[in-house]
Amino acid sequence: MKKPSALTVKLIFIGIIVILLLIGNTMIKSKLEDREYAYNTALRSISESAGGKFKSEGPVIVIPYEQTVYTKLPNGEEKKEVNRLHKFISPESLSYKANLETEKRTVGIYSAPVFSGDLSVKAEFEIEEFSSQKYKLDEAFLLFSISDRSLQNKPVFKINGKSHEVYLTSVTGFSGIASDIKLEKGKISFESDIKIRGALSFSTGVDATDTSLSVTSDWVSPGFTGYDLLPDRHEITEKGFHAEWSIPFADKNAGHSIGFDFIDPVNVYKKLDRAVTYGFLFIIVPFIVLFLFEAFARINLHPLQYLLSGAACVLFFLLLLAMSEHISFGLSYILASLAAGLSTSSYIASISKKKRFGFVMSGVFIVLYAYLYLSLKSEDYALLIGSLFAFIVVTLLMFFTRNGILFHHGEDGISEEEQPVQSDHSDC
Structure with a gap:
């Protein structure tokens, strides 16, 4: 061999x-x-301590009502069941304006950005006439969906120019801060200034026929992808960025969202x-x-x-x-x-x-x-x-x-x- x-x-x-x-x-x-x-573990720890990802929806007007359902039993009798439901009224126009400042928080050798700032919300509703026999108009309230961990103050709702105290509540599909409202046919205006905090991302829902969002921040690396709509205009400088969204005609029930992520440029x-x-x-x-x-x-x-x-x-x-x-x-x-x-x-x-x-x-x-x-x-x-x-x-x-x-x-x-x-x- x-x-x-x-x-x-x-x-x-x-x-x-x-x-x-x-x-x-x-x-x-x-x-x-x-x-x-x-x-990533350190990032999650910092994020959770700072309120987590910021997300808001609404505001919406909620009107409770009852629905009676009759079910026929095998013995021929009818069973009566009363279900408590809610009717949601979305605004015709909705505008957000946010001014956010960021800072680095550290855990060990790792750091992540967190933010705080002011969020101004304005909305207008068009209310039709409702039957007081079906709907409990005296129990109606206006609800803005936001996590209590994202709040840095107890905000005040201005409804038709009058200030209203808020409370925490939740209904099917929504949870956040709310205020009782007296329903009247016609236009209802809403506005509020809220001090917020969060980490990793900022987003809002497209919950009106006409929705706009304006954001100014000192963060220099925003990420706009991953959301349903990109900003119409944005400017990024070494001092931060400014971005604007305008959705003048949208399906307010489609569940779209707009916003951005705080991209960490030093993530190696x-x-x-x-x-x-x-x-x-x-x-x-x-x-x-x-x-x-x-x-x-x-x-x-x-x-x-x-x-x-x-x-x-x-x-x-x-x-x-x-x-x-x-x-x-x-x-x-x-x-x-x-x-x-x-x-x-x-x-x-x-x-x-x-x-x-x-x-x-x-x-x-x-x-x-x-x-x-x-x-x-x-x-x-x-x-x-x-x-x-x-x-x-x-x-x-x-x-x-x-x-x-x-x-x-x-x-x-x-x-x-x-x-x-x-x-x-x-x-x-």
Whole structure:
């Protein structure tokens, strides 16, 4: 049985090392998931303490009434059952105006934005004439749906210009603050100024035929997607943002919502997750370069040296994760890339006894880390950048091996040997 060549054995060892390093990269990704879970747990804790996600609906006018249902029993008798129900009257026009200020709250090393501010609500109702025999008009009330945890004061409702005290109540589908109201046919106006608080997001319902919302905040990274309607106008500056929604004709029973999320621009975990996804490149590409060094420069590297070089590349991601939780992502990236790139390049220069190999490896790492950073900054073009990079790597590998390389293992290790093809016949 033919004994496997030294090249085959080395390739097998390198393949095993690659698999081990990929397993290590997977373990780093698992650690990243653990840290992200801890971050999200801290985020929820801060959010719940600050009132949670802010959401309001209404206001609506609620009129109780009773409905009698007769059910025929098997013995022929009729069972009478009286159900208490509610009729909801939505406003014809509704406008919100919010002015919000934010601050960072921390739990351990994690922080999240919370907000507080003023919410001004104005609405107009068109009331038709109701039968006092069916509806309990003397029990009608005006309800604004909002969580009591979102309130920083006990607001006052102004109904037709008169101030009314409020109380907490709930009916089917709604809960919030309410005030008794005397129903009269015609227009009813409502307004209130409410001091609110919350975290993570701010949203209101589109509960009128004509609804508008105006928001001013000092937060610089609002997220408007994820809601039924985008703002008609918005302006984002380094001091905050202003956004306006106008829905002049809408189905007030459709359950639409408008608002925004407080996006945390320093949340590095999504960037880190995408970075670790490219970890295999930081193993494969340096190994290809090292193998080409062996092929062309007649040096012999031990598999352990491949392992240590690859381990330094993989630990780059662990360093990036650890440092980015305490300092900015950009600075963390620079420090981690310098640590991994310089240590590996100097190691290669030392074991090969040739400084130029260290410089070549440094150039490879500059290209790798620049590519990764560009991919992280350009999420929409990550696939295009990655495809071009992979194509360039394969093309360069084809170029360097274009003459056909024959390897043999001798006393001096792996070396290159090119043999010309000789004919068996002489020219006649």
